[in-house]
Amino acid sequence: MPGAEKLGPDSLDGLVLVSNPAVTPDGRYILYTAARVSLATDSYESSILAVKVDSGEQIVLQSGPRDSCPVPSPDGRRYVFARKVEQRDRRGNKLPGIELRLASLDAPGASQLIARVEGIVSLSWSPDSRRLAAALPMGRPDEDVKEIETLPVWFNGKGFVYKTRIEPFIIDVDSGIMERIELGLNWLQVSDVAWSPDGKKIAISVAADMLRPYLLDVYVYDVENGEAHVVAQGLRGYGELAWSPDSKLLAYLGHRGERGFSSHQKIMLLNPETGGLECLTCSLDRNAVNTVNSDVRFRSCLKKLQWTIRGIYFLVSDSGRVILYRVQPGMEPEPVLDPGEAVVDEFSASRDGSIIAYTLMTPVDPKELYLYRGMEARRLTRHTEAWKRRYKLAQPRRFSFRASDGATVEGWVLPPPEGVEQRGWVLYIHGGPKTMWGYGFMHEFHVLSNAGYTVVYVNPRGSDGYSEDFADIRCRYGERDYMDLMEAVDYVVKQLGLPKSRAAVMGGSYGGFMTNWVIGHTSFFRAAVTMRGISNWISMYGTTDIGWYFVEDQLCCTPWRRSDLCWEKSPLRYADRIETPTLIIHSNEDYRCWLDQALQLYTALKLRGVETKLAIFPGENHDLSRSGKPRHRVKRLQLILDWLNKHIPGARNED
Numbered sequence: 001m002p003g004a005e006k007l008g009p010d011s012l013d014g015l016v017l018v019s020n021p022a023v024t025p026d027g028r029y030i031l032y033t034a035a036r037v038s039l040a041t042d043s044y045e046s047s048i049l050a051v052k053v054d055s056g057e058q059i060v061l062q063s064g065p066r067d068s069c070p071v072p073s074p075d076g077r078r079y080v081f082a083r084k085v086e087q088r089d090r091r092g093n094k095l096p097g098i099e100l101r102l103a104s105l106d107a108p109g110a111s112q113l114i115a116r117v118e119g120i121v122s123l124s125w126s127p128d129s130r131r132l133a134a135a136l137p138m139g140r141p142d143e144d145v146k147e148i149e150t151l152p153v154w155f156n157g158k159g160f161v162y163k164t165r166i167e168p169f170i171i172d173v174d175s176g177i178m179e180r181i182e183l184g185l186n187w188l189q190v191s192d193v194a195w196s197p198d199g200k201k202i203a204i205s206v207a208a209d210m211l212r213p214y215l216l217d218v219y220v221y222d223v224e225n226g227e228a229h230v231v232a233q234g235l236r237g238y239g240e241l242a243w244s245p246d247s248k249l250l251a252y253l254g255h256r257g258e259r260g261f262s263s264h265q266k267i268m269l270l271n272p273e274t275g276g277l278e279c280l281t282c283s284l285d286r287n288a289v290n291t292v293n294s295d296v297r298f299r300s301c302l303k304k305l306q307w308t309i310r311g312i313y314f315l316v317s318d319s320g321r322v323i324l325y326r327v328q329p330g331m332e333p334e335p336v337l338d339p340g341e342a343v344v345d346e347f348s349a350s351r352d353g354s355i356i357a358y359t360l361m362t363p364v365d366p367k368e369l370y371l372y373r374g375m376e377a378r379r380l381t382r383h384t385e386a387w388k389r390r391y392k393l394a395q396p397r398r399f400s401f402r403a404s405d406g407a408t409v410e411g412w413v414l415p416p417p418e419g420v421e422q423r424g425w426v427l428y429i430h431g432g433p434k435t436m437w438g439y440g441f442m443h444e445f446h447v448l449s450n451a452g453y454t455v456v457y458v459n460p461r462g463s464d465g466y467s468e469d470f471a472d473i474r475c476r477y478g479e480r481d482y483m484d485l486m487e488a489v490d491y492v493v494k495q496l497g498l499p500k501s502r503a504a505v506m507g508g509s510y511g512g513f514m515t516n517w518v519i520g521h522t523s524f525f526r527a528a529v530t531m532r533g534i535s536n537w538i539s540m541y542g543t544t545d546i547g548w549y550f551v552e553d554q555l556c557c558t559p560w561r562r563s564d565l566c567w568e569k570s571p572l573r574y575a576d577r578i579e580t581p582t583l584i585i586h587s588n589e590d591y592r593c594w595l596d597q598a599l600q601l602y603t604a605l606k607l608r609g610v611e612t613k614l615a616i617f618p619g620e621n622h623d624l625s626r627s628g629k630p631r632h633r634v635k636r637l638q639l640i641l642d643w644l645n646k647h648i649p650g651a652r653n654e655d
């Protein structure tokens, strides 16, 4: 019977993650990646497929199992893609390895090696389809003792990066010959490269100040004479670039740091001749990127903004939804594709903007590929249909309430599916804090709901999807954000009737920080699960890969300047008040929130006699719940259910 199976932790097996829709510039084909989660091989088996836009015919271009990220050439005849390969140094240490390969759309399967690289940060074809501009990480750590004289030292998922410079190159795709673009910088981390439509220039955004790597400069490199000059300095944000169709102007995705790391990403118009900079999306007061949380994504290498003859396309996070927008210089931004209660997760537009390929998800539909043409949206793939038919998925309900300071706060409730008795409920706090819950698919939520737990997820102050002011909780962590969450708890108990003695709290990263904070400030919850969390801002400083400046920017302190503030805002400071049984889940290669964050909390709880358990996942990083080894993901979910079931036992009675 369809929908009869319980969606348990191992339901991850066989789920297909559709990603990276890339339309050929002529609009004839849409290339994409399909990655099947396999518990048997404990991997994501990824292949590259294409759909012919006119006939809908599906073609397997590369059958994998480790191929992804197709980037079609401007002439629409070829594409490059990434093949993950295993590399080891002489001591047997694992090294990141990617083969950049070239293939023809007419010859499925055949491909030619262009280069072996350690990663690909950005690629941009030359308009004649013969060369690529590329930003590539160069330089490996010492094999034995690490002798470090630079910053940053490490990065989540990559390991040691202290010798890594991300440099710009031009690659001849037929011969594989790579030529470095010289910018004359000693230290550099390129974030994006963009080849101009007239073929004459390559725009490069680059961090050049090792001690302030969040500052980006934009260079324009003259392909003919090999000279580069700076056209903008000291910008911030993602730093993605797109040329106007006439090759005169640049669109820049980022900001000027108006609210530090709480600033919205904006589309800025940059005139490389005059250095003039104009914000095209400030009137929106929304983040011009997709920040919705989901655990069914596979890596993507699409540009976040694209300039076609119809304007500059980009995604906007808005109240849990993600909408495709467009803006033209001198005009107001306008929504092009508003999916309603859904998320346009990634997109790619043909050269004339008449065809848009995108992936779409909803809270009950994992991602599939769609086509938007002539004001009509059409679904092109059904990779997840058979998987979905096996299970019963409940539909979440949105709610909003007026917080005690008058602001409107939004949240959702995902009950158990029909026929499953409610055992209790979970307040699930997202990370960031500048991300949002909303209409993204969360496999983990359905696992909880199928086990009888209603999932309550709220966007408190600090979240994305609203105004820049709403997202800005700098120097005030644990204040208004905490109040919003606890007021939401009050609302769901009083207005939605959730049983007050059957609640648990959980969250990851900033959500782990907030879980730790919550249990240090209230004993309302029967159980807590804190994951990849933060317990001590003093030891977070200088260890996290998101930069020492993150703590200073968000908490307004360093260990030697206002350390009292760092400590006041550290959950560990309140460990003597914690009574809630707490499961701590952490990865031993989490370079974002180091293992010490978990260990310090675990030790404190153990010494104080609070029931606790620490689960350390070997070989995993900060992204365990989203892209960890499938068997580890299943184990993690099982540990969470076991903890909840132990502390919220039996059927509901009181309340």
Ligand SMILES: CC(=O)N[C@@H](C)C(=O)N[C@@H](C)C(=O)O
Residues within 6 Å of the ligand: 430, 431, 432, 433, 435, 508, 509, 510, 511, 546, 592, 622
């Ligand atoms: C900016 C950032 O990465 N902050 C982390 C502490 C965090 O909360 N990350 C979130 C996005 C997560 O879920 O891992």
